[in-house]
Amino acid sequence: MTSRNQALFDAAQRRIPGGVNSPVRAFRSVGGIPPFLREGRGAHVWDEDGKRYTDYVGSWGPLILGHAHPNVIRAVQDTAARGLSFGTPTALEVEMAERLCALLPCMEMVRLVSSGTEATMSAIRLARGASGRDLLIKFEGCYHGHSDSLLVKAGSGLLTFGHPSSGGVPDDLARHTLVLDYNDTEGLERAFAEHADRVAALIVEPVAGNMNLVAPRPGFLQAACDLCTRHGAVLIFDEVMTGFRVGPRGAQGLYGIEPDLLTLGKVIGGGMPVAAFGGRRELMEHIAPLGAVYQAGTLSGNPVAVAAGLATLDGISAPGFYEALEKRTRQLVDGLNESAKRHGIRFSAQSVGGMFGLYFAEHCPESYAEVMSCDKEAFNRFFHAMLDAGHYFAPSAYEAGFVSAAHEESDIAATLAAADAYFSKARR
Numbered sequence: 001m002t003s004r005n006q007a008l009f010d011a012a013q014r015r016i017p018g019g020v021n022s023p024v025r026a027f028r029s030v031g032g033i034p035p036f037l038r039e040g041r042g043a044h045v046w047d048e049d050g051k052r053y054t055d056y057v058g059s060w061g062p063l064i065l066g067h068a069h070p071n072v073i074r075a076v077q078d079t080a081a082r083g084l085s086f087g088t089p090t091a092l093e094v095e096m097a098e099r100l101c102a103l104l105p106c107m108e109m110v111r112l113v114s115s116g117t118e119a120t121m122s123a124i125r126l127a128r129g130a131s132g133r134d135l136l137i138k139f140e141g142c143y144h145g146h147s148d149s150l151l152v153k154a155g156s157g158l159l160t161f162g163h164p165s166s167g168g169v170p171d172d173l174a175r176h177t178l179v180l181d182y183n184d185t186e187g188l189e190r191a192f193a194e195h196a197d198r199v200a201a202l203i204v205e206p207v208a209g210n211m212n213l214v215a216p217r218p219g220f221l222q223a224a225c226d227l228c229t230r231h232g233a234v235l236i237f238d239e240v241m242t243g244f245r246v247g248p249r250g251a252q253g254l255y256g257i258e259p260d261l262l263t264l265g266k267v268i269g270g271g272m273p274v275a276a277f278g279g280r281r282e283l284m285e286h287i288a289p290l291g292a293v294y295q296a297g298t299l300s301g302n303p304v305a306v307a308a309g310l311a312t313l314d315g316i317s318a319p320g321f322y323e324a325l326e327k328r329t330r331q332l333v334d335g336l337n338e339s340a341k342r343h344g345i346r347f348s349a350q351s352v353g354g355m356f357g358l359y360f361a362e363h364c365p366e367s368y369a370e371v372m373s374c375d376k377e378a379f380n381r382f383f384h385a386m387l388d389a390g391h392y393f394a395p396s397a398y399e400a401g402f403v404s405a406a407h408e409e410s411d412i413a414a415t416l417a418a419a420d421a422y423f424s425k426a427r428r
């Protein structure tokens with residue numbers, strides 16, 4: 001009997017490219033049919049066939065309180081009942097701006113947008129406009145959304161000018177993006193030695209989460225900060241994923257480094273489309289209508305979305321929130337490492353705050369090249385065994401995973417039991 005997931009996927013593929021509205025949802029990397037989810041409550045989601053999963057994706061990070069948190073839903077319902085959008089300033093946007101600037105040391109001013117892509121695209125345009133320079137430095141394996149300047153990767157080796165890694169990106173634009181190796185401080189120093197006076201901005205995920213989780217080596221972020229300061233380049237921390245995920249002050253709080261600009265998304269919308277870019281006042285005052293750098297959006301700061309974000313920020317401000325989240329995430333990671341070791345499986349896992357990485361490799365990778373050497377097929381077998389058992393991990397060996405405040409100790413224990421059963425039978 002064809003499952004409803006299959007029937008829906010067949011129908012979706014007839015009208016939507018790949019059957020999805022965002023490529024990573026299509027299961028192309030892991031194979032198989034993506035479950036079409038219809039409901040979520042707390043740590044659990046249900047697909048259209050009624051199957052329940054413990055969810056470790058959480059809509060790719062936003063659902064840090066868990067699905068359908070009563071306070072978030074009530075905030076959305078109450079705000080929506082007064083109208084969905086006005087295209088005018090609203091009090092809720094002022095409250096969100098004041099909240100973000102109070103929580104994040106580097107933020108003196110902030111502009112709300114509707115996606116992480118818009119946030120990073122706008123921050124890069126601002127850095128170029130404010131500095132009068134064009135060159136952007138990014139790191140291979142870091143993803144900052146799908147604006148043209150960011151869909152670029154090195155041809156090969158260091159100091160290679162960008163080549164488009166997506167159709168539709170003109171060479172003429174890609175050549176303004178220099179792609180380096182994450183965690184390679186020497187390569188970064190060489191790049192600045194050669195191009196310092198041309199660098200408008202350096203954008204980095206302070207904890208990389210889009211090539212699986214790769215933590216910054218000691219000194220890497222500080223070197224980026226020092227080089228940008230010394231050469232008048234704008235340091236952009238892309239905290240769309242890490243913001244309020246790795247700690248109450250994001251990665252900038254965790255590592256004690258203040259970027260010039262910061263981008264946010266995911267958690268600050270709580271599942272609704274809210275993202276932001278912000279930072280030093282003298283930079284942000286270049287943004288229209290104050291300055292010459294244009295940036296706009298019909299639904300930017302949408303009150304219903306912002307209400308969801310504010311309710312989420314209320315939730316993560318509860319005393320002990322991050323200690324509990326970190327403890328729960330570590331319970332998962334430590335349990336998986338212990339189980340894999342006991343069964344002789346080549347596997348490692350690590351966590352930073354409420355996000356984690358799983359790797360079929362001896363050690364946790366510290367670079368893009370090391371991530372690429374992990375056993376992707378072994379991950380895919382693990383992924384499907386766990387999905388069949390009702391535990392939904394990110395459908396790619398190159399994505400981070402997320403735990404929510406709604407995950408109980410019993411949920412983690414059930415996931416660990418399923419993983420142990422899998423490891424006991426898995427190919428060595």
Ligand code: KE4
Nearest residue numbers: 022060115116117143144145210238240241
């Ligand atoms: P969005 O445009 O998808 O809201 O944000 C782009 C973005 C920017 N910066 C970072 C660090 C990000 O992780 C993202 C988006 N992350 C992916 C998951 N790896 C979103 C999932 C998807 O593309 O469907």
